[in-house]
Amino acid sequence: MSLGLYIHVPFCMRKCLYCDFTSYPINQAQVANYLRGLEMEIELYLEVLGLENTSIESIFVGGGTPTSLMSEQLARILERLDRSFSITKDAEITTEANPGTVNLSELKELRAAGFNRLSLGVQSTHQELLSLMGRIHDFGQAREALDQARQAGFTNINLDLIFGLPQQTLGQWQQTLADIIMLKPEHISCYGLQLEEGTPLTCSIEQGKLPACSEEDDLAMFQSASAILRAEGYEHYEISNFARAGYQCRHNLLYWHNGEYLGFGPGAHSHHNQARWGNVENIDNYVSLLQSGQQPLAEKTTLTMKEQMEETVFLGLRMLKGLNRIDFQNRFGVAIDQIFAREIARLVRLGLVKTEDGYLKLTEKGLPIANQVFLEFV
Template sequence: MARGVYIHIPFCHQICNYCDFNKFYFKNQPVDEYIEMLGKEMELATKKYPESFKQIETIFLGGGTPTALSPQQIARLLELIRTYIPMDSVTEFTSEANPDELSEAKLHALFDGGVNRLSMGVQSFDQELLKKIGRTHSNNHVYETVTLAKKVGFRNISLDLMYGLPGQTMAQWKDTLEKAYALDIPHYSAYSLIVEPKTIFYNQYTKGKLHLPTEDLEADMYDVLMNQMEAHGLQQYEISNFAQSGFSSKHNKIYWENDEYAGFGAGAHGYLAGVRYSNHGPLKKYMDSVNAGELPIVYEHIVTENEKREEQMFLGLRKTEGITHSIYEEKFKESMHRDYSHVIEKLVSEGLLEHDPIGIRLTRKGRFVGNEVFQQFLLED
C-alpha cells in the first residue's frame, strides 16, 4: 500500500548545469495536454489498484519545475490531484519551487489548492556561484518570495542549498548559511554537488574545465554545516536534512523507511506492491501511452527479498535515528543480527556505526562516508 505520491512536472524555463532529472524547456511544449494526461494516469492507476491508494499521507510535486506552470495550470493540476487521489489522510503536500517564478498569484493557487509545504531551490546566496551553476534568481528573489509565501499562509518552508560547487570557498559557504538562517524558516536541505552524466557540468568535467573544491574542503564544508545547523537550533534528522521540531519531511521519510509510493508523470519512478517501476521519459511516448488508456510504465523490477533487506539498511541508515531492531524484525521476520552481525561489528569497531539494544545508526564520522558504509550491507544472492 502506497504511503506517498510523487508527481513529476518536467518543464523548466532554465536548465541548471548540474541537473540530470527528466526535463524539457518550457517553450512550445504541450503543457496543458500534459496536465490532463497526468489526471488520466492518476485515474487509470487508482482504478486499477484502488487498495494501494487508500492511505496516502504525502504528495510531492517535483520536476523540472512545478512553478514554471501558470497560476491557472497549477490550479487545474491540483484540481485533478484532488479528484483522483484520496486526500483524507494527506498531512503534507509539498511543491518544489524556484524563487524567481513564485508570483503571489502562483502562491495563492498552490495554497488554495491544498499545498501546505514549499521546497525552494536556492542553492547559494553568492551571485557568481549562481551564474556558474545556471541559476537565474537573485538573493532579493529569495527574500521577497519567502516573505510573500509567509503572507499567503505557508508556514512549512524548506530551502535547498548546495556545497562543493565549482570554485566555491569556505567563506562563500559560511556566508550562504548565515543568509539562509536569517530567513527564519523551519527546514533546510544541503547537498554536495554530484557531477552526473548527461549534464552540462559532466561535459565540462570530462574536458577538464570544471574546477571543484578538494575532497578535504568539501568534508570541512559538511562539518561546518552540521555544526552551524545545531548552533541555530535545527536538528539533523538525515544525512542532508535539518529541521526544527515537527518540520522534518514526511514524504522523504517514506523513501528512507523503504515504504511504497506511487510515481506519476513522464520519467517518474514508483514502488508499489513490491515492484519498482519507471514511466516513459519522452513526452510523446508518455502521453500516447496514457491517451491509449495504458499506464505509461517502461520498466518494472520485482524487488527480491535480499534487495528489500539491503534497501532497508542503506536507506534507513540515512536517518540519524537509524534502524531499529523491532522494525527490521517486523518487516523481515528475522533479526538484523542474523543477516548483518559481522558487518555491524566491523563498522562499530571502525567508529562508523553506533549499536545499542534499540538499533543501529551512523556516527558523526560515519555520516562523512555514508555511501561507503551503505555498500557494506549488500548481500550475496
C-alpha cells in the same frame, strides 16, 4: 493502507548546468499534452491497482520546476488527486518552486488550493555561484519569494542549498548558511554537488575549465553545515536535511523508511507491492503509451525479500537516528543481525556504524562517507 504520491513536472524555464533530472524547456503545447497524460495515468492506476480508498498522507510535486506551470494548473492537479484518492486532513502537500518563477498572487492561489509546504531552490546566496550553476534568480529574488510565501500563508518552508561547487570556498558556504538562517525557514536541505555524467557543469570540470571541489573542502563544508545549523536549533535528522522541531519532511521520511509511494509523470518512480518502476522520460512516448492503455514504463523490478531488506537498511541509515532494529524484525520476521551479521560486524570494527538505543546508526566517522557504508549492504 497509506501511500505517498509524487508528481513529476518535467518543465523548466531553463535547465540548470548541473541537473540531469527529466526536464524540458517550458512549451504550452507540451504542457497540455503532459496534463492529458497525467490525467490518464492517474485513472489507469486507480483501475490497475484498485487504489480508490487508499489513504494519502503526503504529496510532493517536484521537477523540473513545478512553478513553471501556471498556479491554476497545479491547483487542478491537486484537485484531480483529491477526487481520486482519500487525502488525509493533515496531509503534507509540498510543491517545489524556484525564485523568479513565483509571485504573491500565484503563491496565494497555491496555498488556497491546498499546498501547505513550499520548497524553494535557493542553492546559494552568492551571485557568481548562482551564475556558475546556470540559475535564473539572484538572492534578492529568493528573499522576496520567501517573504511573499509568508504573506501567502505558508508556515512550512524548506530552502535547498548546494555545497561542493567548483570555485566555492568554505567561507562562502558559511556565509550562505548565515544568510539563510537569517530568513528563518522551518527546514533546510544541504546537498553536496553530484557530478552527473553529461551535464554541462560536469563536462566543464572534465575538460579542465573548472576545478572540482576537493574532498577535504567538501567534507569541511558538510561538517560546518551540521555544526552551524545544529547550533541554531535545527535538528540534523537525515544526511542532507535539517529541521526545526515538528518540521521534518514527512514525504521524504516515507522514502527513508522504505514506505510505498506512487510517482506520476514522465521520469517519475514508484515503489508499491514489492516492486519498483520508473516511467519513460519522453513526454510524447509517455502520453502515447497511456493512450494505448499501457502503463508508461521504462523499467520495472520485482524485489526479492533480500533486496527489500537491503533497501530498508541503507535507506534507514540515511537518518541520523538510524534504523530501528525492532521495526526491521517486525517487518521481515527476522533480526537484522541474522541477515547482515558479517557486514555489521565489519562496519562496527571500522567505527562506521554503532547500535544505540535500539537503532543501528552511522557514527560521526561514517556519516560523511555514508555511500561507502551503504555499499556494504547491496
